[in-house]
Amino acid sequence: MTLQEYQAQVDRWVKQYGVRYFSELTNLAILVEEVGEVARLMARLYGEQSFKGAPRDSGDLADELADVMFVLVCIANQTGVDLPAALQRNLDKKTQRDHRRHWDNPKLTE
Numbered sequence: 001m002t003l004q005e006y007q008a009q010v011d012r013w014v015k016q017y018g019v020r021y022f023s024e025l026t027n028l029a030i031l032v033e034e035v036g037e038v039a040r041l042m043a044r045l046y047g048e049q050s051f052k053g054a055p056r057d058s059g060d061l062a063d064e065l066a067d068v069m070f071v072l073v074c075i076a077n078q079t080g081v082d083l084p085a086a087l088q089r090n091l092d093k094k095t096q097r098d099h100r101r102h103w104d105n106p107k108l109t110e
Contacts, residue, residue: 034071038061
């Protein structure tokens with residue numbers, strides 16, 4: 001599925017099952033919450049923190065990342081952002097700005 005198709009699918013889902021989009025600020029708060037869940041899981045899977053109960057696996061990480069993507073797409077939809085176009089513009093900007101930056105960083109070539 002393309003990102004454009006996913007944006008349309010999320011829009012249909014929200015209208016069918018969610019009644020309407022939450023407000024932009026509510027969705028921002030939900031996005032921050034979901035990113036926090038990714039951070040908590042990453043700290044336990046790849047960092048030094050341990051799980052309190054039964055360990056989770058990378059499938060849980062995939063689900064948490066999908067939650068982040070879902071809310072991000074909701075925000076894009078309700079604010080009129082065409083994500084594929086925005087992502088291409090952003091990658092073009094990064095390519096222009098950083099085409100040598102990381103190659104010239106001695107911290108990355110050690």
